[in-house]
Amino acid sequence: MNISRTDLNLFVVFEAIYSQGGVTRAAEVLHLTQPTISHALGRLRDRVGDPLFVRHGQRLVPTPLADRMIGPTREALKLFQRTLGELDGFDPLTAEMQFSIGMRALMEASFFLPLVRLLNSAAPRVMVSSVPLDRRRIEADLSAGELSAAIDIFLPLGEDIRREHLSTSRTVVVARQGHPQVVGQITLGSGPINRLEIALVACFKSPNFQGVS
Template sequence: MNISRTDLNLFVVFEAIYSQGGVTRAAETLHLTQPTISHALGRLRERVGDPLFVRHGQRLVPTPLAQKMIGPTREALKLFETTLGELDGFDPKTAEMHFAIGMRSLMENSFFLPLVMLLKSEAPKVTVSSSPMDRRRIDGDLSAGEINAAIDVFLPLSPDIRREHLISTPSVVVARRGHPLVNGEVSLEDYLSLDHIIVTSRSQGMGPEDVALSRDGDARRIVARVQQINTAMRAVAASDMVLTMAEVFAHRANVWFDNQIVPVPFEAPRVDAYLYWHSNADADPANKWLRNMVKTCVAETDWTGP
């Protein structure tokens, strides 16, 4: 295929249909008519010799060739966007853009609302979404522009992924007020005798606190695992179970509850949060601005308040 004979706008249409799952929503996204989108899709189908999408109910499902094309297409479009952004600059006061930030529920609960409020004041036309994040796909999602940045604990990723440390926080124990064994503090003996609830996406396995305890031959009893921090907070407030977690996350999650937050009675590991982005966005003015907003948000937020 000779690129000089190919209309590159066809790939913009292709990406929009792939992302939106249909011609109608792609037309709305690109502010074009449905016939224009359909015509462009027809031209690209003829050019590559493949239908690219087949109808399944109300949705267009990508063919294997389309699935193979989408990654390189997004990378190329992102490169074009970055290049043009460097030429045009980025003005947050007038920019009309959408940013997607990958984060898991713990990070979202602590970081997302302060970030939304900051972006609203600095860039009134910019929108932002918290996107579900699969750690196994973070390299590809950042490379393809599925997410513009990500916030998570330290992850061993490829050299193409950049990272910057955001915050470090000690672990604490959360227990209901009036707990029979927790009153401003908890002893190691009592801690080990209690029932524990943890927030995790894994159905089994030890957490960092369990690894730390095991070094001294100790172990706690985990009776419940949940995926959402608010679920754990409610369970703690309504029972004698306790929750061990990062202090920053605990204070933000405890805003709607009145649980105690006390120090852990052993040498627990600190929890660190990092900001991640792809090297292809290093020089992108919009992405650089977004990263600065995240860092500003973390630096200026009172983590003990709502």
């Protein structure tokens, strides 16, 4: 089937008839006349070579082909609706979108949980997921759309990657007073610290969330 020669409005009519179980109700939902709905159904029947619906009592019952078509048809119509909605402007209260944010596990408590709480009230239909971040692929994943965004330390990335500074944190080493292997200045590359068993702890605090992980 060549889509360039197909009236996509026929699929709007098809979905309405499938959902409403008849031409009369579909016409009411779409605010069209019954002859218009019947004519559109006839055109789609000719296009796909199948009756799509057969009468059973007072209802039109879908054929096996119609049952196979309805899922992809609804997904396509939703996609068109979202696209048109984005052209009209982004409304967080009604937007239905999905975002994947790459981050390390220690970042989730600091950034992801407050973000989810904010979205629950400001954009209730927006879905956001946290996915493990591979720093070796961060630029490729962002460019390919595998990630919508990433939260991590400052990394050398290409100029086409937009970035925003979110917060500043510092790393400290805590040890008991008089520890025999903690003497003088300590760095992450120093010999003593490489021989110690270390517990990595993240302390975080924000207006919406605070704690330790």
